[in-house]
Amino acid sequence: MFGSANDYRQRCSGRDSPYTKMDIITEGISPHIKNERTFVNKHRSKKTNTHELAPLQDASYLVRRIGEVTKLTREQVVDRLRAESRQLGLNVRKAFESRGLTRYQWSEEMSEFYDDTDAFLFETVIWNRTVTKQAIRSWVETFLTQTLPKKAKILTFGDGLGFDSLYLALAGHQVDYFEVSQRGIQFAKGLFKDYQGNVNVLTSSDQVLPGQYDAVVCLDVLEHIPEPSNIVAFLAGALREEGYFLVHAPFWFLSPAVVTHLRENRRFSGDVRRLYRPHGLHAVDSALFWNPIALQKRTDGSPPKLSIGHRAQLFFGASVLWWGRFWSTPYVPFASLMTKPSDWPDLDTV
Numbered sequence: 001m002f003g004s005a006n007d008y009r010q011r012c013s014g015r016d017s018p019y020t021k022m023d024i025i026t027e028g029i030s031p032h033i034k035n036e037r038t039f040v041n042k043h044r045s046k047k048t049n050t051h052e053l054a055p056l057q058d059a060s061y062l063v064r065r066i067g068e069v070t071k072l073t074r075e076q077v078v079d080r081l082r083a084e085s086r087q088l089g090l091n092v093r094k095a096f097e098s099r100g101l102t103r104y105q106w107s108e109e110m111s112e113f114y115d116d117t118d119a120f121l122f123e124t125v126i127w128n129r130t131v132t133k134q135a136i137r138s139w140v141e142t143f144l145t146q147t148l149p150k151k152a153k154i155l156t157f158g159d160g161l162g163f164d165s166l167y168l169a170l171a172g173h174q175v176d177y178f179e180v181s182q183r184g185i186q187f188a189k190g191l192f193k194d195y196q197g198n199v200n201v202l203t204s205s206d207q208v209l210p211g212q213y214d215a216v217v218c219l220d221v222l223e224h225i226p227e228p229s230n231i232v233a234f235l236a237g238a239l240r241e242e243g244y245f246l247v248h249a250p251f252w253f254l255s256p257a258v259v260t261h262l263r264e265n266r267r268f269s270g271d272v273r274r275l276y277r278p279h280g281l282h283a284v285d286s287a288l289f290w291n292p293i294a295l296q297k298r299t300d301g302s303p304p305k306l307s308i309g310h311r312a313q314l315f316f317g318a319s320v321l322w323w324g325r326f327w328s329t330p331y332v333p334f335a336s337l338m339t340k341p342s343d344w345p346d347l348d349t350v
């Protein structure tokens with residue numbers, strides 16, 4: 001479909017991408033598909049799984065692996081991680097500004113930036129250690145484990161350094177990891193090997209076949225991509241009927257901490273109708289403020305039957321996020337709290 005990661009990214013950044021239509025596959029539906037009643041009942045008993053991922057607690061390991069991938073010295077890696085721990089987004093912002101790129105605006109140079117820079121390694125490690133990201137990861141795993149059969153087939157799309165893939169693989173699922181950043185892929189391959197995560201690394205988006213996944217997990221990716229509807233269409237096509245799309249995309253969030261978020265995507269804040277529904281995806285559940293949201297593929301157009309609690313949660317998230325289409329500023333202090341890096345004393349003793 002999209003070919004190599006580079007070829008794929010060029011295509012999906014094009015306004016006239018041919019991948020605007022969803023591949024609707026209704027054959028080969030898993031016998032494990034749950035009906036709505038089961039879905040709602042299971043979620044009533046949802047409990048949060050808060051265990052942390054071991055490599056994210058191991059400063060020596062992370063410093064060594066980042067050093068191997070970037071060819072920086074241990075001291076350089078520690079300094080940059082420390083700076084990132086004080087201010088999330090600092091490495092990316094500095095690298096971005098040194099190239100004279102314009103914040104929040106897509107360009108070919110931004111595409112090259114994703115390819116060349118090592119700055120995302122630092123940001124992604126620190127972001128994945130935050131309380132907020134751990135809660136999102138845990139929510140996703142709990143939702144999938146309680147809703148899907150054991151060993152569900154999951155695609156993690158744009159999973160950066162592979163932490164979410166590892167977490168889901170260790171929970172017993174069959175995970176396919178896809179990422180466009182070569183440094184990200186290199187780091188993730190080592191992570192899966194070192195922590196015995198049985199994760200399949202896809203080398204091309206051509207390997208994402210239509211209708212084969214029970215779930216697609218896409219966290220903090222769509223707000224970076226021009227015309228995210230094209231990617232949503234592609235990923236909805238990869239889901240089997242009644243499969244789940246788990247997404248976190250803070251479209252409203254524009255601040256110096258996230259210079260690669262695109263202003264043009266703010267219009268999708270709190271939106272299901274234009275971004276997901278045209279691709280057969282219906283909201284079924286969410287954590288507070290859609291951190292994240294779960295949607296189900298229902299190509300016959302029939303809406304899922306949801307409890308009042310689920311409806312209220314989804315509606316509340318949409319109402320709060322809707323205002324972010326017009327104005328980010330009121331949300332930024334809240335976002336700063338949510339993205340506050342966790343303390344990491346071990347970094348000083350590496």
Ligand SMILES: C[S@@+](CC[C@H](N)C(=O)[O-])C[C@H]1O[C@@H](n2cnc3c(N)ncnc32)[C@H](O)[C@@H]1O
Nearest residue numbers: 009012124158159160180181219220221224225
């Ligand atoms: C903020 S990071 C999030 C990484 C990971 N999902 C996480 O939560 O740790 C954004 C990721 O999106 C990836 N990305 C950017 N453009 C992409 C595209 N067109 N297709 C797939 N992934 C993309 C980047 O390489 C990066 O790994």
